Every structure is written in C-alpha cells, then in structure tokens.
Amino acid sequence: MQKKRPEHLDLTKIKMPIQAYASIAHRVSGLFLAVISVAVVYALQLSLHSEKSFNCLKQYLQQPVMKIILLIVLSGLFYHFVAGIKHLIMDLGFAEEKTSSKLAAIISIIVTIVLIIATGLWLW
Amino acid sequence: MxxxxxxxxxxxxxxxxxxxxxxxxxxxxxxxxxxxxxxxxxxxxxxxxxxxxxxxxxxxxxxxxxxxxxxxxxxxxxxxxxxxxxxxxxxxxxxxxxxxxxDMSLFYKQYEKIKPYLINDQPEPAIERLQSPEDREKLDGLYECILCACCSSSCPSFWWNPDKFIGPAGLLQSYRFLADSRDTATSERLKDLEDPFSVFRCRGIVNCVNVCPKGLNPTKAIGKIKSMLLNKAT
CATH class of the missing domain: 3.10.20.30 (Beta-grasp domain)
Structure with missing residues (x-):
C-alpha cells in the first residue's frame, strides 16, 4: 500500500508578502476579540449593576496594569476595525494589485499605530 | 554556489x-x-x-x-x-x-470543476462564433494562465481546503469563461460557485498575484466573480 505522501508546509521556509501577514493578523485579532469579549461584557455588567460597582470598576481600571491591558484590548479592536475596512474597500474592487494591496496593508498598519498612540496618550 | x-x-x-x-x-x-x-x-x-x-x-x-x-x-x-x-x-x-x-491531482480536479470550456446553447454558425474586439479584450490577463500551480500552491486557503476551495488558478479560469461574450452558461457557472468554500474562502491576501510567473491577477478575477454573485443574488 502506498504511504501517505508528505507535503512541504514549513511556514518558516515560506516567504509571504506583508498583505498576507496583515490578513493573518486580522484573523488573530478577531479571535482575540471574541475571547476577550466575555471579560468586556462582564465589565459592562458590573458598570450597570449599581453606582457603587460602577465607581469600583472605574477605580479598578485606573491602575497602570489595567490601563495596559485596556490598551492591548483596544489595540486588537483598532486593528480588526481598520483591517476590516480595508477588506470592504477591497470588496469594492480597489487595492487588488501587487503594489496597491501592499500600500493598503501598510496604511492599515500605520493607521492602527496612530490610533494606539492616541489612545495611549488619552489613557495616561 | x-x-x-x-x-x-x-x-x-x-x-x-x-x-x-x-x-x-x-x-x-x-x-x-x-x-x-x-x-x-x-x-x-x-x-x-x-x-x-x-x-x-x-x-x-x-x-x-x-x-x-x-x-x-x-x-x-x-x-x-x-x-x-x-x-x-x-x-x-x-x-x-x-x-x-x-501530485497535482487535486489542483486539476478544481480546474475541472469550473468547466474550463466554452458552453454555448445557440446553434453552431457555419464558420465560427464571432466576438467584437472589445469583448475579446475582456479576456486579456485571463487566458494566458499556464496552470503551473504557483499561485494555488502559495495560497493558505488552498493549503487548508484543497478539496473544497477552487483556488486562484481555477477561479481565474472560471472568470475567463464568465467574462466570455460567447459563453451562455453564466448563471449555471455562478450557481456552482455559490457555496461558502468555492470562491468565498479567498481572503484577498494577494499571495497569488505576488508569485504568478505570467504576471496575472487572480485576486482581481475573484473580486469580479464575487461581484457577479452579489449581483445575481440581489
């Protein structure tokens, strides 16, 4: 009987353009947001429960560690949002060529970084 | 070296x-x-x-x-x-x-699925089916594919679903016949592509365009197929 044939799929040996990494990051950030949404919904519930628990949560989120966690969560949201809009623009038939899609990927990363920095400044 | x-x-x-x-x-x-x-x-x-x-x-x-x-x-x-x-x-x-x-069997199987030949239910003319130069131009950048599989084999969606996702090479050829003014099977062809896998596994990461040795653009063709499917559904 014939053995199962091997495949070459060593991801460390395969070069991919930045567009591919931008797309993979979009999916990873989506997964991250789906998981973290449980904690976010819990925080929302706490904030709505009573005035006391709202203030308690507010105070809790003032801690530097919590601010960093908040920034990480928001970073995921920003990237997913910006890359999602890039996808919608591509669905309209733009940025589908080699260079234009590369440019779109770079722009989406830059916009995300600007949003993260702005949020960081606002948080601190 | x-x-x-x-x-x-x-x-x-x-x-x-x-x-x-x-x-x-x-x-x-x-x-x-x-x-x-x-x-x-x-x-x-x-x-x-x-x-x-x-x-x-x-x-x-x-x-x-x-x-x-x-x-x-x-x-x-x-x-x-x-x-x-x-x-x-x-x-x-x-x-x-x-x-x-x-082994390129799955690659060819996907190619076969898109019916890579002209379908026309009109009676055959005496000499040949005519096409205006403008309509002929629509096939540029589509017909030149040599099926080397460089694109499909660089596509992560094709790695994970080679049996269900047609892949960039097959879809470029699919659009080649969808865009052909002499083909009359457009709606049947689109019907075969409606499922969540055949076309919609493409996430537009452009790996295919990046490697095509003939400089063709499957991503754009896939985008056009998606638009045709959308137009058909609405």
Missing part, C-alpha cells in the same frame, strides 16, 4: 530531508534555477524534477525557491539566491511524489 535541495524518495526515505549541493557556476554566469538543478543532477542522478519547455510556457517546473513559488526555468539565480545560497523545495502544500515532483 550552495544549493539546498529538498529530497524525498518514498521507496527509501521515511521522511523528507535537505541535501546540500556545492555547485560550480560556469563562468559565473547568471544561470536559471533550472540550469542549477541540471548541474545538481550531474552530481546526483537520482534527483527528480519536472521540466519540459525550459522557457516559461509549459508550466512544469513550478517550485519554491528561497521561499517563493516560481518557474525554475525563467527565474535567474541572482533573483532568489541570498549569500550565494539557494533553498529549493517542491510547491508548498502539495503531496510529494518524489523530490521536487508533486
């Missing part, structure tokens, strides 16, 4: 390995990767790879050269070698028969 070449012989090897070849390049010329493979074969005649026309027309020698898919016969070593080293592997994500020779 050091060439690291992927080796696997199902009769002898339990798993694939990389074999290093030290290759003297005649007159330090910028030869093609295919020439390099022929020089390696002189050292070890058991090395297997496909090749035929050696000028980028037949599409037999698609392979991964330093991580990027392309045709070995039209890729100069200067374009891929780094530090006088080159890594040559079979097309990514395809079952390996021996060394650089891969």
């Amino acid at each position: 050091k060439a690291n070449i992927y080796r696997y012989d199902p009769e002898k090897d339990s798993k694939p390995y990389m074999q290093e070849f030290d290759i003297e390049i005649p007159d330090n010329k910028d030869i093609m990767v295919l020439d390099l493979l022929h020089l390696a074969k002189e050292q070890d005649s058991s090395l297997s790879f496909r090749r035929s026309c050696r000028e980028g027309v037949c599409g037999s020698d698609g392979m991964s050269m330093n991580g990027t898919n392309g045709l070995a016969c039209i890729t100069p070593i200067s374009a891929v070698a780094k530090n006088n080293k080159i890594d040559i592997r079979p097309l990514t994500g395809m079952p390996i028969i021996k060394d650089l020779v891969v």
Whole structure:
C-alpha cells in the first residue's frame, strides 16, 4: 500500500508578502476579540449593576496594569476595525494589485499605530 | 554556489530531508534555477524534477525557491539566491511524489470543476462564433494562465481546503469563461460557485498575484466573480 505522501508546509521556509501577514493578523485579532469579549461584557455588567460597582470598576481600571491591558484590548479592536475596512474597500474592487494591496496593508498598519498612540496618550 | 535541495524518495526515505549541493557556476554566469538543478543532477542522478519547455510556457517546473513559488526555468539565480545560497523545495502544500515532483491531482480536479470550456446553447454558425474586439479584450490577463500551480500552491486557503476551495488558478479560469461574450452558461457557472468554500474562502491576501510567473491577477478575477454573485443574488 502506498504511504501517505508528505507535503512541504514549513511556514518558516515560506516567504509571504506583508498583505498576507496583515490578513493573518486580522484573523488573530478577531479571535482575540471574541475571547476577550466575555471579560468586556462582564465589565459592562458590573458598570450597570449599581453606582457603587460602577465607581469600583472605574477605580479598578485606573491602575497602570489595567490601563495596559485596556490598551492591548483596544489595540486588537483598532486593528480588526481598520483591517476590516480595508477588506470592504477591497470588496469594492480597489487595492487588488501587487503594489496597491501592499500600500493598503501598510496604511492599515500605520493607521492602527496612530490610533494606539492616541489612545495611549488619552489613557495616561 | 550552495544549493539546498529538498529530497524525498518514498521507496527509501521515511521522511523528507535537505541535501546540500556545492555547485560550480560556469563562468559565473547568471544561470536559471533550472540550469542549477541540471548541474545538481550531474552530481546526483537520482534527483527528480519536472521540466519540459525550459522557457516559461509549459508550466512544469513550478517550485519554491528561497521561499517563493516560481518557474525554475525563467527565474535567474541572482533573483532568489541570498549569500550565494539557494533553498529549493517542491510547491508548498502539495503531496510529494518524489523530490521536487508533486501530485497535482487535486489542483486539476478544481480546474475541472469550473468547466474550463466554452458552453454555448445557440446553434453552431457555419464558420465560427464571432466576438467584437472589445469583448475579446475582456479576456486579456485571463487566458494566458499556464496552470503551473504557483499561485494555488502559495495560497493558505488552498493549503487548508484543497478539496473544497477552487483556488486562484481555477477561479481565474472560471472568470475567463464568465467574462466570455460567447459563453451562455453564466448563471449555471455562478450557481456552482455559490457555496461558502468555492470562491468565498479567498481572503484577498494577494499571495497569488505576488508569485504568478505570467504576471496575472487572480485576486482581481475573484473580486469580479464575487461581484457577479452579489449581483445575481440581489
């Protein structure tokens, strides 16, 4: 009987353009947001429960560690949002060529970084 | 020049390995990767790879050269070698028969699925079916595909679902017939593509455009198919 044939799929040996990494990051950030949404919904519930628990949560989120966690969560949201809009623009038939899609990927990363920095400044 | 070449012989090897070849390049010329493979074969005649026309027309020698898919016969070593080293592997994500020779059955099966031939239910004219120059122009950038599989084999969606996702090569050809003014099976063709896998696994990461040795753009063709499907549904 014939053995199962091997495949070459060593991801460390395969070069991919930045567009591919931008797309993979979009999916990873989506997964991250789906998981973290449980904690976010819990925080929302706490904030709505009573005035006391709202203030308690507010105070809790003032801690530097919590601010960093908040920034990480928001970073995921920003990237997913910006890359999602890039996808919608591509669905309209733009940025589908080699260079234009590369440019779109770079722009989406830059916009995300600007949003993260702005949020960081606002948080601190 | 050091060439690291992927080796696997199902009769002898339990798993694939990389074999290093030290290759003297005649007159330090910028030869093609295919020439390099022929020089390696002189050292070890058991090395297997496909090749035929050696000028980028037949599409037999698609392979991964330093991580990027392309045709070995039209890729100069200067374009891929780094530090006088080159890594040559079979097309990514395809079952390996021996060394650089891969099993392309699933790739062809996907191609077959899109019915790569003109369908026309009108009575045959006496001489030929006519097409205006404008309509003929719509097929430019579509018909030139040589089915070398460089694109489909560089597509992660095709790696994970080679049995269900048609892949960039098949979809480019699918659009070639959807766009043909002489074809009358447009709605039947679109119906076959409606499911969540055939077309919609494409996430537009443009790996296919990046590697196509003929400079074609499957991503754009897939975008056009998606628009046609949308128009059909609304």
